[in-house]
Amino acid sequence: MEGILYLLQQLKGMVTPFSVFDLIDILIMAFIIYKVIMFIRRTSTGAVAKGILLLLVALLVSGALQLNTVNFLMGRIVEYGALALVILFQPEIRRFLEQMGRTNLGEVFTHAEERNELDSAITQTVEAYTSLSKSKTGALMVFERKNMLEDAIKTGTALDCSVNAELLKNIFWNKAPLHDGAVIVRGGRIVGAGCMLPMSGNVNLSRELGMRHRAGIGASEHTDAVVAIVSEETGSISVAVGGMLKRHLAPETLERLLRNELLPEREDTETAPKFKLANLLRAGKGEKQNGEKDY
Known part of the structure; x- marks a missing residue:
């Protein structure tokens, strides 16, 4: 019985109260994920997204199997690939930011x-x-x-x-x-x-x-x-x-x-x-x- 009470006390210390700010945090992240998914669907970036996912999987697998050379190479590709993606999709990113600047908060969630x-x-x-x-x-x-x-x-x-x-x-x-x-x-x-x-x-x-x-x-x-x-x-x-x-x-x-x-x-x-x-x-x-x- 004492063990159960101790476990409950530990769980109570780990659980933090859910506030309004937590809800706002979740909504913002959900909105960002939604926009990213819609961006991929509305453009021809589906193949690019698959390529990025394969690179990340290769990075994780090579690290787990201790393939040091492959892991080093994948790490450098991912590191410099982020900059390459920003350059590659600069027009789309700029258009998205312009649309965000022209719309008010209500129009962000409704069309x-x-x-x-x-x-x-x-x-x-x-x-x-x-x-x-x-x-x-x-x-x-x-x-x-x-x-x-x-x-x-x-x-x-x-x-x-x-x-x-x-x-x-x-x-x-x-x-x-x-x-x-x-x-x-x-x-x-x-x-x-x-x-x-x-x-x-x-x-x-x-x-x-x-x-x-x-x-x-x-x-x-x-x-x-x-x-x-x-x-x-x-x-x-x-x-x-x-x-x-x-x-x-x-x-x-x-x-x-x-x-x-x-x-x-x-x-x-x-x-x-x-x-x-x-x-x-x-x-x-x-x-x-x-x-x-x-x-």
């Missing part, structure tokens, strides 16, 4: 402002595409999701402005310097214009599809982006997601598709059907013309 801006961007895009379709002005817009398009942005002109219908019509005007490339939208804001996209490698695409459509499909094959296209020849509106292309969309259909792909949880499931692109491909036979195929 309400970004969602409102994205909602407005969809409305403005549909308005611009309606006009561009009537005038048969070619357009190509990429709505970025989890996979970031930094390489594509570097090929064009970097911007930072809200999506506006008049601005889009000016960008895609056929005598404007940026009209040939793609506009890239991130979080409801234009981050690049005149950007080059990778062409689709699908050899089964219709020969009627031009370079703008092939680039849009290619971007959707390589990333999870949603790509909206206006044909310069016919004025037809199309959307590409996951390498699949839905053509001849009405402006109302374009808006509903963009909202379901980019803001799925905002859709009222009782009044509106699910409008994911896969469902559109199954149910969109009435919108196809002259037996055209979707890809």
Whole structure:
């Protein structure tokens, strides 16, 4: 009995009271870990993270097995690798710090402002595409999701402005310097214009599809982006997601598709059907013309 009491006294001395500051400490660490995970998911750093993990495992294993030479080498790689990572990911780190500086504490934990801006961007895009379709002005817009398009942005002109219908019509005007490339939208804001996209490698695409459509499909094959296209020849509106292309969309259909792909949880499931692109491909036979195929 005395042994049990002694053990309880020892445990009592080891356990410290849980305070509000402990809770704040846990929340801050959870937020940092969450941001790191989201950073890895939204960029192409997954392979880098795996490489770092393998190096750490090799360092621990070599130390446990007393492989002195290997352990020394792994230690130097890890030591100087930290500096190399800071240099390698300097643009991403700077952008993250800038976003932290522009947002208040409430916006750090919620994305309400970004969602409102994205909602407005969809409305403005549909308005611009309606006009561009009537005038048969070619357009190509990429709505970025989890996979970031930094390489594509570097090929064009970097911007930072809200999506506006008049601005889009000016960008895609056929005598404007940026009209040939793609506009890239991130979080409801234009981050690049005149950007080059990778062409689709699908050899089964219709020969009627031009370079703008092939680039849009290619971007959707390589990333999870949603790509909206206006044909310069016919004025037809199309959307590409996951390498699949839905053509001849009405402006109302374009808006509903963009909202379901980019803001799925905002859709009222009782009044509106699910409008994911896969469902559109199954149910969109009435919108196809002259037996055209979707890809």
